Amino acid sequence: MWLLIAIFVLGATYTLAISPHSSFNRAGLAGASGRIDTGKKFGVSIGNNPRDIEVKFTALGFEKVELTKARSCHGFDYAEDQNLQLWFDDSWRRGTLCVVSSGSRIMYLSWSYGVGFP
Known part of the structure; x- marks a missing residue:
């Protein structure tokens, strides 16, 4: 029994904290959505x-x-002068990320995640 608990705890720790997909995994479980115009989210500054x-995003399989x-x-x-890139995460997390840039600078990042979405 203790072995099963230890395996579960290690798996959950990897999935939610250590994995390269950990921030996406947490968003998928929480059904998160939002937008930032400062700072960093999902490794996007x-x-x-x-x-x-x-x-x-290509390396992550999006x-x-x-x-x-x-x-x-x-x-x-x-605006017309802004470039929009929409990325689809087709894993169990089922989400989209939108990167909005102007010139060579990211201006906004928005996301929508939830199991079973879209």
Whole structure:
């Protein structure tokens, strides 16, 4: 019995704290959504170059997808001069992340996660 408990605790610790996907795993379990325009979330720092995100999200297995509504992402509308990248996390977490940039600078990151979404 103790062995099963230890295995569960180690698995949960890895999944929620150590794994490269840990911040995404926590968002998937919580059904989180939101947007930032300062700071850092999911390894994305506001102000960084959006090309860095393409490499990171592709390496994590996310798929870049087309927007369903032009100039809009997660309920927020953006200007013509802003570039929007929508990424789909097709794992059990079922979520999307939207990176909004202007020039070579990330301006916003929004996300929507929840098991069974979309």
